[in-house]
Amino acid sequence: MHIVVCIKQVPDSAQIRVHPVTNTIMRQGVPTIINPYDLFSLEEALRLRDKFGGKVTVITMGPKMAIEALKKCISYGADDAILLTDKVFAGSDTLATSFALASTIAKIDETEKVDMVFCGKQTIDGDTAQVGPGIARRLGMQQLTYVAEVEKVDLDKGEIVVHRRSEGGVQVLATTLPCLVTMLEGSNEMRYGTMDDLFRAARYEVVEWDHKAAGITAPNQCGLKGSPTVVKKVFAPPPKAVKAQMIATEGKSPREVADALLDGLFAKHPKLETEIGR
């Protein structure tokens, strides 16, 4: 079984700060991580490989520095890694990204047939959840998003059964391979890599592909040129004009504070008083 996992290196957004004066993002020194949602998909892929044999190939489209994220995936137990890197990919939106990744997967499939593709549910920087469905459409694969559990895979028959989260319940879906899966967060837990994998990752030479290597003959479908969306403006959320009305607490018991708060609340919003506790 050959599984391709798409991962993305993202800035650890918990550590991003906005410059208070210039309103620009202060990226310096912000560490990068593997998009956390991608790890649930990588782990699921590794489990399937362990069960059925075969290999897991990890790919990413990004700058050279993303090699670090790919090597991390090798240390978790992935077999191979390809970095898709080229000037023509700069400025890609989700449509252009899915084009580049789908082309790469099709190219990989020419030499090593691909049975499944895994993507993260979404990224924490782009945060769109569009790239996975985009790849599936382009490759003509069935897409299974928000999967909580892979119930069954029958490699001989080329069938898969999954539990997919939907609004208000879980759909049990059966479909054919090859297909694209995005895993729900919390559906599994990333393993600790073995010592062997750790050593292998340290020595591993990540393969680098430019657009030609990925079989892309229409570079105008990549990067800024291939992106229908245009970012016009980036700005910090405007501060709220009216400050909170603070309830005095000095020398008061909690009960007195509570009553003062409720008096203030219901004086300003009398309708609320009639609506609570119903």
Next chain:
Amino acid sequence: MSAEDIDQEQSTPVASAPRRADGADLSVYHGVWVFIELERGKVHPVSWELLGEGRKLATHLGVPVSGVVLGPDAPETLAACDGAFEYGADSVYLMRNAVLADYRTDPYTAGLTDLVQTFKPEIMLLGATTLGRDLAGALATTLATGLTADCTELRIDDETRSLAATRPTFGGSLLCTIHTLEYRPQMATVRPRVMAMPERVPGKRGQVIEHASKVAEADIVTKILSFIPDSDAEKAQLAYADIVVAGGRGLGKPENFKLVQDLAAVLGGDYGGSRPVTHAGWIAADRQIGQTGKTIRPKLYIAAGISGAIQHRVGVEGADVIIAINNDPNAPIFDFATFGVVGDALQILPALTEALRERLAARKAAE
């Protein structure tokens, strides 16, 4: 009100549709469409919220707003059309077929692609639900057009007659405005509760334009084996609760969360928490409020022991009244709260519960 708000409300004439660099005429694309999300016989309320928003965009552009309903040949499907009219649609595009009974990517994508290519709307809005996100990503790819996810504000840029879609970026620390200039339709998704629910006009009707689906069950690869509905306990109606009480890491330990639940119970509301609290398992994951959790729009929101980080703030800003209880006078939550109490949540919460209980008892005695 800012100058921009006023501008949005007047229906000033806007520029005609742009022509693409390659000469393609985009003006054949006309009207605003809202995908009406019908699943298992029920319409997701986000569809009505989007009709309210679609109506504003359509008025500004001087075009109609339409609902798009896909579903089986069943009374619920027609009820969804009626609902669309009552929440503001001028017309409804309808596609009925047994294969559309439950959501699956293929028949829905094929159906919507067909509808869009036949009737050519300039804007297409969908809810950012599990269904809407699955569908929007597939649809934007088949239509080869731009899609902006999780928008928090939609308006029309008069200069280019294009949709200016604003969304949080970089983990919510910043906002960005995105345009799709040369491709149509311009697609956007919006999360439930981000936009206000429009007024319903009972009995309002309009024109239904029915279009046949060309998909047959035999063409569909993915089969639904079964559906396991969530138990009631899991069906947190948090997003749609009128009153919400939430607790954060400031509560100290899981046992203290009961103080939040007690207050919510007295108020007749629901409860939730910040991300650290759901991640630590103090309460269920689907009760997380904020950018990566639920967006809420209650009449009253009470936050206890929550700092008010931007990722939390974006999920609660739509509340009418926000009460913040935090022992740090400099906590960012006081920057956007309506009322603030600087104090120990472990003392203020039970005092509030007690004071309310007494007031409610007095109200009951008087009624």
